[in-house]
Amino acid sequence: MQAGTIPKSIQARKWDLSGLQGISDATLETHFGLYEGYVKNVNLLFERLADLRETDKAQGSNPQYAELVRRLGFEYNGVRLHEQYFDNMTRQPQDVRSGKLHDALGASYGGFEQWKKDFMAVAGMRGIGWAIAYYDLANRSVTNMWINEHQNGNLAGALPLVVLDVWEHAFIKDYKPSEKAKYIEAFFANVDWKACEGRIPA
Ligand SMILES: [Fe+2]
Structure with a gap:
């Protein structure tokens, strides 16, 4: 094989997340x-x-x-x-009442609770995909996006801060297809807000 045509490769990672709330x-x-x-x-x-x-x-x-x-x-x-x-999930979720992440989410949606309400609305959309709160480095604002499958809807140049998988495989063992809202609530009980905040550059 010629130089420059050596295939790249990526390594699978591991997580220890057993014991989450509402996600078995x-x-x-x-x-x-x-x-x-x-x-x-x-x-x-x-x-x-x-x-x-x-x-x-x-x-x-x-x-x-x-x-x-x-x-x-x-x-x-x-x-x-x-x-x-x-x-961005943990067995020891923290509160998110202040700090860089809280301020960034709130500044773009008029408050943290308003951001959360909008994010949950995006996550509740029909279809397979992701709900992602994106942080655009160009204007330091947050936009909640629906990502269809994995590749459609990602914002170019923006960093994902909060990432929620809403494909059915993420919850179908624990909830009925009609109970996606319960899974979304469960996700919020496990969010690692410190990890999300760490994604915001200085
Ligand atoms: Fe998934």
Whole structure:
């Protein structure tokens, strides 16, 4: 293989989140397995793309190449969003009544509770995807977004502060499909606000 065509690879991470409120260990175990599947698929795509580059088939007119590149956006975000989701939950949730995160969320929505109400509304949207509070470095404001699947709706140049997985696999072992609101409440009982705040740059 030529220099420059060596496939990149990413490593799956581990979390110890057993004992969360309202999100069972069984759900987490299934979810970690799904996450590892995304890691595996990203690495597979890196390999296949490197192979195509090595054989000069990395052409925009090659539908196989184009499809693999598009799939990379889905699988790669599937990895990173899950990492951010697991990273922003804890067995020891803290209060969030002051501080940089509280102020940033409140400044954009007229108060923390108003931000939370809007975030829950976004999370309650029909479909499979994510609710994410994005922090735009360009104007230091927060915008709650719906991410369809993993790749559609992410704000360019903005940092995810609070990341909630609202695919059904995130809650279907614990709640009925019609009870997504209960899962969203459970998520808020486990948010690691310090981790979220740590995502805001100085
Ligand atoms: Fe998920």
